[in-house]
Amino acid sequence: MKIKGIDDKKCTVCMECVKECPPGLFSEERKQSKGKRIVFSDTYGNCIGCGHCISICPHNAICFEPAGESLTFPHIEDISRIIPYQNMLSFLQGKRSIRRFKPTPLPVEEIQAVLAAMQYAPSATNARRWEYVVVTNPETRKFLESEIITIIKKVKVLINLKWLIAWMLPETFRKSLTNPGMKLRLQEVIADHEQGIDNILFHAPCIIILHSPRYAHMSGNDAGIALTYGMLAAQSRGIGTCWDGYAQEAFYLKKKLKKRLGIPAKHSVFGVIIMGYPDVTYHRVPVREQLKVQFIDT
């Protein structure tokens, strides 16, 4: 979206856009002939297209391209009325990572509804560099799962060599590699796979892969927020999701996976979520430790 300027006929010079614009591209112009007016000037291309000017203008006076109606709805001026805190908190507390799905495919409208929520995620400097691959084809899911299993088999070999190579590895990786439980778990995952049980992508009918170029150390943050928006939206429609770290790691380790799914070589996969109708019911919220928070107020 590109800001083109201000419709003088609608503008009341309330100055809200001047106060709001993050890069400060609106200013008041005083000309004897025309009086006071607000002008938009972006000589150096600093507009980040965040649209805050459109949101804040009480008179809908901001002109932009491509032309269209900006969205508005009841309570837009006080969105706390849409979801009161206690409802929001219960929703967040009750949301679980889902690993048991019904085989029912997700209708495309449901997938679109989840993607629509991701469209409104915040991103660093409004970068919005996300691109998505949506996999609903069972063959592609099986291909991905098998490729991940191949990686897991290699990790198992590494575990056997752990004493030889541990010193070369970063601490977190070293810890999990030398943990005996890890080897057992991987053995189980491989054995399950051989029996047709998918403990990687959990037979999910839909997989969403987010990829983007790396930019200014923020690409991972932006991806995390966008996928979280999607996961929360999915939950509100009765669709379960789980972030799939195994799959994400596989894209990092095996470049051919990106090629197979048409992801540009220069892009990185910053997150993978699996989705489907839950085949599980939860009755309680697990206890979570208190956050470690330091208040600095004096």
Ligand SMILES: Cc1cc2nc3c(=O)[nH]c(=O)nc-3n(C[C@H](O)[C@H](O)[C@H](O)COP(=O)(O)O)c2cc1C
């Ligand atoms: C970045 C990230 C990666 C994850 N990777 C996996 C994974 O590979 N497999 C899996 O079963 N769960 C995965 N999870 C789900 C976590 O295990 C789960 O969020 C955590 O145990 C808390 O459970 P809850 O989400 O139900 O509260 C991942 C979650 C996140 C945020």
